[in-house]
Amino acid sequence: MEAFDYLAPHSLLEAYAALGNGRRSLMLAGGTDVIVQLREDRRHCDQLIDLKHIPEMMSMKLTPEGRLEIGAAKPLAEIYEDGEIARRFPALIDSATIIGGTAIQSRASFGGNLCNASPAADSAPALMALAARLVIGSSRGTREMPVEEFFLGPGRNALQPDELLLQVIVPAQPAHSGAFYHRFIPRNEMDIAVASAGARITLDAAGERIESVRVALGAVAATPLMVAGANTAVVGKPPTAETFALAGQAAAELATPITDMRGSIAQRKHLASVLTVRALEGALLRLRENH
């Protein structure tokens, strides 16, 4: 590991100034990825900027309208230990509780998990299914984008060199909807997704027809994938096994996985379908339980 400087700005302005000083910077939130990568020579920097002393980065707010705003460096444990958030956004908790173990979750953040831009990041398909948006800031101002547009490739995200990911915004969820996220791992813990799927299902007021679904996949392409075809395949249909199988088929067709030590192309395409169907079943179950 090369030597680097440690900076701990106390405001966004200070952080932006540090980002503009011409040196190679990396952000430190929980550090559960970046420190390991620095130690293993997979990333290099002149300065590590700790974001945890900036109030905006550590904030969390649930608006009266039911919109959730999470500071990008907020530890996962503080999110899933909030009973009201857990009740309203169980799919978010599905992912927050499986990113690393308990010790990791007391430091790791959604912001860090997203910025690390692993195709297998557990936060991504869950947030995509929930139609979450990201707030990005720099000395030039702020901008917003849907989560699914944030990923450019393995380890690459849409941030410009002078930008910070500030907030994850989960909008109030539609009436008659339920969401679910899960992954397939060969073991039962301490593992990384071979493939994963998040799904949200919204039914009509009668609960008989599908109004829309949002299906997102992890670890089956160079970036997390939004499966638009799943919605097309099922909209207007009853929420049955046959209908869900169509969504699964759309997911498998869209997936462009690789073969590596975690799984094969054939296995991952197959899992894309299986996990999509099971995620929709899980989402439907939650929807029914809430009504």
Added chain:
Amino acid sequence: MTTTERSPYKVIGTRPIRPDGVEKVTGKAQYGADVRLPGMIHGRLLRSPHAHAYIRRIDTSAAEKMPGVLAVLTHHDFPAARDEMQELGEGAVNLKELSDNILASDKVLYRGHAVAAVAALSPHQAEEALKKIVVEYEVLPPVLDVMDAMRPDAPLLSETRFTREMTGQKSEKPSNIASHLQFKSGDVEAAFAEADAIVERDYTTKMVHQGYIEPHNATASWNADGTITIWTSTQGPFVVRAQVAEVLRHPISTIRVIPMEIGGGFGGKIPIYLDPVAALLSKKSGRPVKVLMSRTDVFEASGPTSGTHIALKVGVKDGVITAVKADLAYEAGAYAGSPVGAGALMMLSPYNIENFQIDGYDVVVNKPKTSAYRAPGAPAAAFAIESALDELAHKIGADPLELRKKNTAREGTRRVDGTAFPRIGHEECVDAALNSAHYRSPIEGPNRGRGVASGYWINAGMQSSVVAAVNTDGTVNLIEGSTDIGGTRASLAMQLAETLGLPFDVIRPTVADTDSVGYNDVTGGSRTTFASGMAVHEAGLDIQRQMRERAAKGWGVAADAVSYADGRVTLKTDSETKELSFAEIAKKAASTGGPIVGRGSLTARGAGAAYATHIVDVEVDPDTGKVTILRYTAVQDVGTAIHPSYVEGQIQGGVVQGIGWALNEEYYYDDDGRMANSSYLDYRMPTALDVPMIDAVLVEVPNPGHPYGVRGVGEVPIVPPLAAIANAIADATGHRFTSLPMSPRRVVEELHGLS
């Protein structure tokens, strides 16, 4: 649970808290990485990025100028090694190859092969300096699979390696096949011709690692007087001493090895990797040097066990296994020395089979040099034979355990090498399995299945030496030289307490360094509780004798007039009974002849073989291919369980490693010979959440070769699980898996015809 109803022992068979327990659970115990010495600096190794290449040039000049660097090392700093074999206890090693494996000389033979080393004030400075070392490689095509390596046109790891036959003959052309062995008896072809049913299959297993939690480590101080002190975690400090002496050509008596606590070994901490490097870096820098491996180093450059290919044909007639033909090819890694010989020897040992031909091939490949791993060679061989027997049982409509019982080896049955078995307990294991609540319970529900398998391990004896010094307060210091991996401080102290008729907690065991106790072979081969236990028993008898002599002298009678029992010396005559307790004699030692010290030093003979029969229930998710272990029962003949909890722990640990081997663990290589999963994230050993409580059933058929009937228990539990799980998956899915691991990927691809 245990099948023994009434024990003749007072201490043996109880479950006291281990002497090293408090230090370990409070984090006070000192492991290799905890060594900190005044002035100590840090060594790191540069490793080959290529799986197979000539080293044309190494330039260390830029590294030597890096900040904090005090020493740089290459193979040129090593003395020329002798091209001869040295016995390590659980395998032997060629000294030239040992030296080349520690720091490569002319050729790198696997990715991760060490080529140079740096010592610097901080580990980070050492790592940065490594990047400045220039190595010119001439890259060669690697050969990574045992079957590929055996082809006549395969790239050769060495131009001077020829295939050695058991007769001593050598092949005409150089080959990657280092040796060929054969066990043969009867008329195999005639028996196949008459068989009712035959199963013929090819079985493969991948290279797997022991997976000990603690990485390899060594700290060395090359002292001003030319002596060397080494602190390391090892299964055998005396074997470290011997290897370091040979590699450095330094007198053995000037090397002192201090064994630290060891965070797992399973056979992998018998060879040396870092110790001579630390010693020479210390010599060059004038400082103590600590060298640690990273987890990736451990995977890429320590001693995993072989990937294997076994072609097997088995025939039965009237329910009797009449013929076996087997070709075993085992990867040795970069240098010769796979456990194929053990695999061939163990494979059929649970059974009495008249006609067999077993051929074994020891094959070098561009992977790390394999080392011992818990029952080395036996699990892959058992995977093949026990899978085939399961298929045969189905073919002939026999219960798989009844087939094993009908064909069981017993006292007098000859092993494939012709040795007749003494009293053994395989049949008792099968009977206990047949009668177990597990086997009698139904296996119900979709996608569920049950499998069984047996296994054998030979167990070792070898040399042990202990000293037991009686303190004036009636306690005893037990000085032993066997490093404690599996609770042997406890099991040895318990045997001494039993011998002396004393309570367990008055025995205070210490694992001593190589300057402080007689020679001891490695803690390996399931030998320590057995062989060091015999030495401890001998030391106890020695103390008994001295106590009888002293008491007799005080009473003015001959020593053979008094007896020792239950911690007391007794003189019984017609008129009176005189007694002295152990503590009373100990207290008066100064006035009766000085300190009382017992010794036990021996080469242990009569190691009793271990047998096991396992039952497992699984459920297979047909959509994902994931196998869940629902229930596991491991029946084992343990001879006498000295400390039943630690025996059960050994059995459970072995089973868990077997589950990992069966389901997920493998060295996953890319085409360039790079292991792609050299971390615990991607090398998927089971976690506590992946295994059920494993029910250990202790069958006690005492070993006649040990005063307390001890058989080694540590290794055989890893032998049956591979096949037992494959058999259970076959029962659950109707698909027979003959290649490991049976990972979700392979299972789902097979069930859905995906690949």
